[in-house]
Amino acid sequence: MACMAVAALLLSVLPQTAAAHGEKATEPSIRTRSVHWYDLTWSTQKMEVNDTVTMQGKFRLMNDWPDAVAQPSLVFLSTAGPSAVLTRVETYINGVPAQQSFKKMELGRDYDFKIVMKGRVPGDWHLHPVLNVHNAGPIIGPGAWVTVEGNAADFKAPIKTMTGVQIDDSESYGVARAQMWQAGYALIAVAWLIWWLRRPLLISRWRVLQKGREDLLVTRTDDKVAAGVVVLLLVVVIAGYIKINAEFPQLVPLQGGTVYTEPLPEATNGIAIKLKRAEYDVPGRSMRLSVEMTNNTDQPLGIGEFTTANLRFINKMLPQAVAAIDPKYPKELMPGNGLVVDSNKPIAPGEKRVVVLDTTDVAWEVERLVSFLTNVDSRTGGLIFFYDPQGKRYISEVAGPILPVFKKTI
Ligand SMILES: [Cu+2]
Numbered sequence: 001m002a003c004m005a006v007a008a009l010l011l012s013v014l015p016q017t018a019a020a021h022g023e024k025a026t027e028p029s030i031r032t033r034s035v036h037w038y039d040l041t042w043s044t045q046k047m048e049v050n051d052t053v054t055m056q057g058k059f060r061l062m063n064d065w066p067d068a069v070a071q072p073s074l075v076f077l078s079t080a081g082p083s084a085v086l087t088r089v090e091t092y093i094n095g096v097p098a099q100q101s102f103k104k105m106e107l108g109r110d111y112d113f114k115i116v117m118k119g120r121v122p123g124d125w126h127l128h129p130v131l132n133v134h135n136a137g138p139i140i141g142p143g144a145w146v147t148v149e150g151n152a153a154d155f156k157a158p159i160k161t162m163t164g165v166q167i168d169d170s171e172s173y174g175v176a177r178a179q180m181w182q183a184g185y186a187l188i189a190v191a192w193l194i195w196w197l198r199r200p201l202l203i204s205r206w207r208v209l210q211k212g213r214e215d216l217l218v219t220r221t222d223d224k225v226a227a228g229v230v231v232l233l234l235v236v237v238i239a240g241y242i243k244i245n246a247e248f249p250q251l252v253p254l255q256g257g258t259v260y261t262e263p264l265p266e267a268t269n270g271i272a273i274k275l276k277r278a279e280y281d282v283p284g285r286s287m288r289l290s291v292e293m294t295n296n297t298d299q300p301l302g303i304g305e306f307t308t309a310n311l312r313f314i315n316k317m318l319p320q321a322v323a324a325i326d327p328k329y330p331k332e333l334m335p336g337n338g339l340v341v342d343s344n345k346p347i348a349p350g351e352k353r354v355v356v357l358d359t360t361d362v363a364w365e366v367e368r369l370v371s372f373l374t375n376v377d378s379r380t381g382g383l384i385f386f387y388d389p390q391g392k393r394y395i396s397e398v399a400g401p402i403l404p405v406f407k408k409t410i
Pocket of ligand 1 (some may be wrong): 023126127143410
């Protein structure tokens with residue numbers, strides 16, 4: 001109860017909503033070169049308590065995964081938001097239920113995910129997917145605001161167990177029982193302490209020891225009480241075990257195994273990428289990439305988007321790229337200047353061309369991405385989206401070292 005009081009006090013002192021929760025704090029090398037999230041959708045922006053919102057999309061694990069970051073050999077898909085304001089109902093990776101961790105995720109490949117969340121506490125909540133990578137930490141995806149309306153007291157989380165027992169309120173189910181056991185053991189512990197603490201303590205006992213009269217410290221009655229406490233505890237534990245086993249004969253332990261799923265099928269052809277040079281123009285707040293692109297498809301391809309660190313730089317000169325944007329996608333994640341390409345002439349089938357991609361935006365500073373310039377591993381990366389005339393998309397990965405410059409060189 002005391003800790004609940006402290007928690008209540010803290011909650012009343014702390015601000016009720018957090019505007020951000022660390023999405024800009026992760027190292028730029030992780031944000032530009034590990035997990036790239038794309039095609040994200042949030043099914044709703046506004047809902048009532050007990051309604052659900054579905055967040056889904058895809059992610060690519062970069063081939064150029066940073067050396068300093070543990071490989072995604074064990075991952076757990078979750079969400080980020082301010083505490084348990086939304087309850088997770090379902091999670092899937094490639095359609096496989098993902099309440100457990102996934103192992104052996106493959107670099108250079110894509111995965112599909114879906115997370116269903118249920119409104120629990122009214123408010124405006126920033127909802128992100130998060131991939132927790134064992135030994136590396138959480139890698140956060142793009143966030144969108146979701147408003148939950150209504151009354152927190154109306155929240156219901158009913159569950160029907162395997163044996164058909166209907167639990168109306170899973171939030172408080174079993175809590176009283178756990179508290180009863182804790183209080184019972186605490187009572188025995190306190191009584192045992194009082195039994196000893198009521199005697200003269202430290203100095204008098206030390207003097208008795210000095211005189212070699214240990215026999216005076218522990219009496220026959222103490223022995224009897226100690227034996228009584230041992231018997232009492234054994235009876236409580238054994239009787240409790242028998243009673244619980246009889247009440248719940250079928251139990252499923254918490255599952256600790258891991259799951260494997262094949263990545264999504266790999267595209268057989270596409271655009272081969274070679275990064276010739278990358279620079280970050282410090283005064284211009286601009287990242288420029290000089291990239292050699294070879295079109296291995298049989299369609300002319302236009303360059304539509306460059307995405308990195310949860311920012312989408314859209315080439316507004318390519319209608320297919322503009323058409324591919326979900327109008328509900330968070331605007332703050334699509335920098336206004338977008339992607340500027342030196343030539344918007346589509347790359348013909350079989351053609352090899354060096355293209356300069358320019359992404360100029362204050363977002364590089366605001367999102368605290370420029371610290372890649374002070375990293376011991378100054379590299380950057382991202383995904384380039386290409387579109388054929390029918391709007392079919394091809395995705396290529398680009399990554400390589402980046403140089404800080406104070407004057408445009410490419
Ligand atoms: Cu956020």
